[in-house]
Amino acid sequence: MAHGHNSKEKVVYVGDSRIVKRNASNIPADYTAYPGKSEAFIPNFLLKEWMVGVVALVGFLVLTIAHPAPLGFQADPTNAAFIPMPDWYFLFMYQLLKYPYVSGDFVVLGTVGIPGLAFGALLLAPFLDTGKERRFYRRPIATSLMLLSLIACIYLTKVSWDHYQHQLEVTNTIPEHILREEQAREAHEAGLPRPNPSAEPAPIVAADDPAMDLMNTATCLACHATDLTGQGNAPGLRGIGDKLSHEEIAEIITNGTDNGMPAFADRLSAEEIDQIAGWLALQKTSAE
Amino acid sequence: MFKGIYNWIDERLDITPMWRDVADHEVPEHVNPAHHFSAFVYCFGGLTFFITVIQILSGMFLTMYYVPDIINAYASVDYLQHKVAFGAIVRGMHHWGASLVIVMMFLHTLRVFFTGSYKAPREMNWVVGMLIFFIMLGLGLTGYLLPWDNKAYFATKVTLSIAESVPYIGPYIATLINGGEVVGAQTLTRFFAIHVFFLPGALLALLAAHFFMIRKQGISGPL
Numbered sequence: 309m310a311h312g313h314n315s316k317e318k319v320v321y322v323g324d325s326r327i328v329k330r331n332a333s334n335i336p337a338d339y340t341a342y343p344g345k346s347e348a349f350i351p352n353f354l355l356k357e358w359m360v361g362v363v364a365l366v367g368f369l370v371l372t373i374a375h376p377a378p379l380g381f382q383a384d385p386t387n388a389a390f391i392p393m394p395d396w397y398f399l400f401m402y403q404l405l406k407y408p409y410v411s412g413d414f415v416v417l418g419t420v421g422i423p424g425l426a427f428g429a430l431l432l433a434p435f436l437d438t439g440k441e442r443r444f445y446r447r448p449i450a451t452s453l454m455l456l457s458l459i460a461c462i463y464l465t466k467v468s469w470d471h472y473q474h475q476l477e478v479t480n481t482i483p484e485h486i487l488r489e490e491q492a493r494e495a496h497e498a499g500l501p502r503p504n505p506s507a508e509p510a511p512i513v514a515a516d517d518p519a520m521d522l523m524n525t526a527t528c529l530a531c532h533a534t535d536l537t538g539q540g541n542a543p544g545l546r547g548i549g550d551k552l553s554h555e556e557i558a559e560i561i562t563n564g565t566d567n568g569m570p571a572f573a574d575r576l577s578a579e580e581i582d583q584i585a586g587w588l589a590l591q592k593t594s595a596e
Numbered sequence: 597m598f599k600g601i602y603n604w605i606d607e608r609l610d611i612t613p614m615w616r617d618v619a620d621h622e623v624p625e626h627v628n629p630a631h632h633f634s635a636f637v638y639c640f641g642g643l644t645f646f647i648t649v650i651q652i653l654s655g656m657f658l659t660m661y662y663v664p665d666i667i668n669a670y671a672s673v674d675y676l677q678h679k680v681a682f683g684a685i686v687r688g689m690h691h692w693g694a695s696l697v698i699v700m701m702f703l704h705t706l707r708v709f710f711t712g713s714y715k716a717p718r719e720m721n722w723v724v725g726m727l728i729f730f731i732m733l734g735l736g737l738t739g740y741l742l743p744w745d746n747k748a749y750f751a752t753k754v755t756l757s758i759a760e761s762v763p764y765i766g767p768y769i770a771t772l773i774n775g776g777e778v779v780g781a782q783t784l785t786r787f788f789a790i791h792v793f794f795l796p797g798a799l800l801a802l803l804a805a806h807f808f809m810i811r812k813q814g815i816s817g818p819l
């Protein structure tokens with residue numbers, strides 16, 4: 309349906325397309341037509357905004373370099389001791405659900421009732437508050453409801469966060485991402501490679517040594533796992549020789565530690581301890 | 597040269613009105629912080645958008661290394677964080693940006709609320725804004741699981757048990773987003789797809805509606 313360029317036609321198209329051939333300018337009036345000290349969005353205003361944005365961006369980059377994004381240890385569904393914690397902007401909901409009358413038998417109120425009411429009201433605000441007045445100090449009901457909800461959210465978030473800190477304290481827990489950072493720093497200071505929790509554990513050196521049986525009968529493996537990769541609180545023992553010497557290991561086995569490693573002084577003879585410690589000291593990642 | 601190319605395209609596609617419509621609008625005095633410092637509150641919408649763009653860009657780079665399965669997810673994040681050049685910065689921007697965008701969106705919402713800008717004729721834009729708000733919370737929720745560390749895993753378990761306690765539909769919702777009975781391989785791939793495809797798609801559509809309405813209606817007048 310080529311229209312050609314018949315000037316008698318009302319609408320003239322470009323070629324056979326639906327694009328109207330333009331003869332008059334259809335460019336809208338520019339901003340100078342508006343009164344007051346308004347200015348063009350592009351490029352004047354946007355350029356200024358961009359300059360502020362760039363400063364903010366640099367600050368943001370400094371923050372990301374100063375505080376690397378946290379990463380804990382790989383998810384372990386069998387870990388029963390982990391204290392669950394949602395991201396900070398969900399804490400007010402999380403805390404709300406801990407109060408009686410909105411949990412247990414009344415949990416409907418906590419999961420659907422209160423949030424539904426709050427977010428429903430927020431969603432439909434323009435249809436609930438239909439007055440013409442826009443200034444907040446002339447809209448006492450809307451303003452005070454919003455301020456109250458704000459205070460409630462801030463309060464709940466704070467309570468939730470304090471409770472989490474308290475729990476960490478009583479259970480003597482260091483958040484995993486901090487623990488990992490510390491381990492990485494210690495390894496770095498000791499001149500060792502960064503502990504990589506996702507790497508394959510070092511192979512067991514001389515696995516058929518009688519010391520392995522001895523460790524089984526002495527219940528070491530019950531805590532440190534039969535493949536010596538560790539579980540729960542007890543660390544893996546593969547590659548332990550990188551970190552501890554024969555004497556240091558013997559010392560730990562004999563006297564235990566404050567953090568859960570029992571003392572074996574009265575359960576194993578000095579020779580047995582020496583034999584196990586000697587074998588463990590051979591467990592080096594670099595060994596063949 | 598460029599003018600020639602431009603005219604050639606313009607003649608065929610008539611693109612001038614499109615960009616002139618975006619470019620030729622005035623920023624009124626009462627929202628310009630250069631004239632009234634307190635008008636900085638009107639910048640929060642733009643800042644939210646700025647950080648949203650950062651989130652989308654950094655997220656695109658993250659997916660170059662991230663592997664959404666339970667065996668490799670954690671290791672891929674760890675690798676990205678410690679081994680890839682600038683990986684820590686890209687991940688850091690996405691991580692902190694996720695919080696920052698929520699803060700900015702909060703402030704923007706409060707600005708709109710306290711200046712009464714949601715009133716007629718801007719009701720629809722407020723509703724679209726609230727939908728954006730929910731999408732953003734959804735992005736935060738699904739993104740939290742992806743690093744697959746203990747914090748991610750156990751927070752998601754809590755979320756799902758909360759979803760499950762909703763009467764009647766709760767168990768169905770939980771199964772739907774969980775992809776099974778336990779938080780596991782299915783959950784991770786589902787959260788990944790939701791975080792990377794479904795929600796950003798919806799977000800972009802809603803943002804287009806948001807900006808279209810702002811352009812049509814103009815910013816609300818001075819108080």
Ligand code: HEM
Binds near residue numbers: 648713718806
């Ligand atoms: C990704 C999130 C969002 C982005 C990028 C965004 C962006 C913007 C921008 C750039 C403006 C122009 C005015 C200004 O900068 O203050 C605006 C206006 C507006 N926004 Fe948003 N917004 C977002 C979320 C929201 C939310 C959560 C709400 C509220 C529920 C909302 C409601 C509104 C309304 C009603 C206007 C018109 C205000 C007026 O004319 O004075 N927006 N938005």
